Amino acid sequence: MKELAQIASAVQVSKTMAIDALAKQMRADGVDVVGFGAGEPDFNTPDHIKAAAEKAIADNVTRYTPASGTTALKEAVCRRMREDCGLDYKPTQVIVSSGAKHCVYIALRALVDPGDEVILPAPFWVSYLELIRMMGGVPVVVGAGESAGFKMTAEQLAAAVTPKTKALILNNPCNPTGMVYSQEELEAIAKVCVEKDLYVISDEIYYSLLYDGVRFASFASFGEDVKERTILVNGVSKSYAMTGWRIGYTLSSERTAKVMANFLSHSTGSPSSISQAAAVAALTGPQDCVEAMRRAFEERRDYIVDRVNAIDGVSCIKPEGAFYIMMNVEKLLGRTICGERIDSSGDFSAALLKHGLVATVPCESSGAPNFVRWSYSTSMENIKKGMDRLEKFLKGWTAV
Ligand SMILES: Cc1ncc(COP(=O)(O)O)c(C=O)c1O
Incomplete structure (x- = not known):
């Protein structure tokens, strides 16, 4: 064979x-x-979220949805991003997929051709490396040690860029380190991304789990030119204890969202209709x-x-x-x-x-x-x- x-x-x-x-x-x-x-x-998973899923089943919300998610969920995502991160997105800029992991996959699909380099600060979540390789992309690992708080500096990023660099994957707060980039650190990194014309996949799935009163700054909050080149990855898995429901989402430019939606329409079809109804309840319901x-x-x-x-x-x-x-x-x-x-x-x-x-x-x-x-x-x-x-x-x- x-x-x-x-x-x-x-x-x-x-x-x-x-x-x-x-x-x-x-x-x-x-x-x-x-x-x-x-x-x-x-x-x-909190009871009111489970109840919303049970209601969706009882109401026969059991058919295909649009490939990139229901309008109700996209609106709920926009509302939550506005309330939590002060960011304005339209539902047409949101893509819903089967978990944040799949969102990273789909984002890389939209950005990376074989041979393109993708910068990955280390320590990194293991899946990023394999996902880049799955595109035929070339991971360029930039190490940040314990004494640097496991955080890549803007200078390190600038030094790693080559004519082949297409994107950076940033994970903030980070798995496995738990570290959080400050506003100033992010601003400096964002500046390099604009100067060097890089796309950024910013995986912010842990943003609601911050300690010691630390304030979160989304990567897309550093100006329109940064937002335009950023694909935010987020989801309900970690914040609402919904890992098994498999709902993640991206927020990006409309142009990028369209490419990702087309890809989804020929691959997953649509995320689970029931899980999407549950995710609406999670994002719009009580946040206590x-x-x-x-x-x-x-x-x-x-x-x-x-x-x-x-x-x-x-x-x-x-x-x-x-x-x-x-x-x-x-x-x-x-x-x-x-x-x-x-x-x-x-x-x-x-x-x-x-x-x-x-x-x-x-x-x-x-x-x-x-x-x-x-x-x-x-x-x-x-x-x-x-x-x-x-x-x-x-x-x-x-x-x-
Ligand atoms: C940084 C990061 N992104 C994404 C995911 C995957 O999230 P999901 O379960 O929504 O696919 C994880 C899960 O461990 C993670 O640590």
Whole structure:
């Protein structure tokens, strides 16, 4: 038989999903694993949102919708963006798709031809790298270390631009780092994007999860010339605990939105009609559920950051958003723990899972080889248990 397509065959499995699947399997086998791998809120979808979906089914809202989403949802998205970010978009500038991940895919489809370079600040969400490659694009990774707060500077961006550079993917607040770019940092980056004529995919899916009173600035808020070249990616997954409903959306120029809508019309057809009705309820209904979840995340973040920094051999900086911390394991490299030699964060995560029964995500594939991501989207009880186990594991305790 002939070979399968080269581009598709080169796509790597999502390591985040792989470790999460392994932890789930161990749990299904009766092993008491504490999971910190998940990239989704542990809260249930609020009741009023579920009720809207039930009503949609009862009302037979069960047919195809327009390929890029219902007008009702696009209007709801515009309203929320106006209220939360002070941005004015028309429904014709909104594209609804099956999750924010698919929105990044569709945005890259609209921008990238084979051979085009896309700048990706590291540490990055693993899917970006593979998605760029899926277009035949060339990822250009720009590393930002822990001492820089894991944030790329405008100068670094400018230095990475070549005549082949088409776009930048910015993720703010960031998965895996939880870091948030300030208004000034974004403004400087936006200036470079205009000067160098770059498109920007700004994934802002965690924007409602900010701590310490930090204020969010959307990338599109830095002037018309910036807004025109920006595709904002957002969705209901993280803010409303709706990961399984698969609704994400983009906001962009009408020209870009049309290209993305055409692409969708021949690929997904339309997002789920029922999930779209639920998303309307999420975006237009009471927002206190978002604040309640945010507060719970902030409390957990404070706890986990303090615990990690009190443990010998590991440390983390305090993130200002999302629900992840980046634990630095550099000091453990070269050591043997529970009979396992630790030469990388992958070795560390594997040993911690095997001996400590704690699932984390090594960030080698996220452009941060000496770091392990802990998602604190799990109960306080689990976080305490996980931290106790980490502490004991580092002293040589093993559960097996
Ligand atoms: C930065 C970022 N963008 C997008 C997504 C995907 O969101 P969705 O579930 O809406 O596809 C995730 C999920 O982990 C994420 O971390």
